[in-house]
Amino acid sequence: VPVPRHWGRKRKYLQGKRGFEKPPFQLPDFILKTGIAEIRDTVAEDEAKQSAKQKNRSRVNPKMGAMDVDYKTLYEAFFKYQTKPKGMTKFGDLYYEGKELETSTDLKPGGPLSKELRAALGMTSETSPPPWLINMQRYGPPPSYPTLAIPGLNAPLPNDQCQYGYHTGGWGKPP
Numbered sequence: 553v554p555v556p557r558h559w560g561r562k563r564k565y566l567q568g569k570r571g572f573e574k575p576p577f578q579l580p581d582f583i584l585k586t587g588i589a590e591i592r593d594t595v596a597e598d599e600a601k602q603s604a605k606q607k608n609r610s611r612v613n614p615k616m617g618a619m620d621v622d623y624k625t626l627y628e629a630f631f632k633y634q635t636k637p638k639g640m641t642k643f644g645d646l647y648y649e650g651k652e653l654e655t656s657t658d659l660k661p662g663g664p665l666s667k668e669l670r671a672a673l674g675m676t677s678e679t680s681p682p683p684w685l686i687n688m689q690r691y692g693p694p695p696s697y698p699t700l701a702i703p704g705l706n707a708p709l710p711n712d713q714c715q716y717g718y719h720t721g722g723w724g725k726p727p
Contacts, residue, residue, distance in 0.1 A: 556648070621652055
């Protein structure tokens with residue numbers, strides 16, 4: 553049975569977040585597009601202009617329907633254009649202190665190398681192999697990506713000009 557980490561701590565749960573400053577809440581984009589923020593701002597400006605007597609009167613006898621937003625717009629915002637917020641925990645994940653401060657480790661395999669990166673790695677031409685290919689042939693593909701197709705390792709060479717071998721510009725041993 554997995555035991556939550558905070559059970560073994562001296563501090564009470566979530567008491568270590570005292571100095572942590574939360575950013576102010578921002579409405580999601582799909583709600584902002586309805587225009588409700590502008591309507592709320594105009595209503596707040598009107599309330600700021602009221603005298604104390606008018607404010608007290610509006611508290612006792614409030615007028616409903618001051619903020620009119622088209623129902624079709626609201627329906628589309630919540631049922632058509634609504635998006636899930638980022639950073640939510642998945643079902644079954646246990647929340648712990650500082651989880652929102654962690655960085656994502658979901659690394660994706662890279663795409664084609666840019667000209668600047670090829671020059672920095674010493675790959676003189678388009679047919680030059682990457683410098684890590686020999687080590688990958690020796691030790692195998694990265695354990696994180698066992699099914700990744702790597703030219704010269706478990707996929708064919710990029711073009712006919714490329715050759716296997718250990719000469720300059722060679723792609724190491726054939727698979």
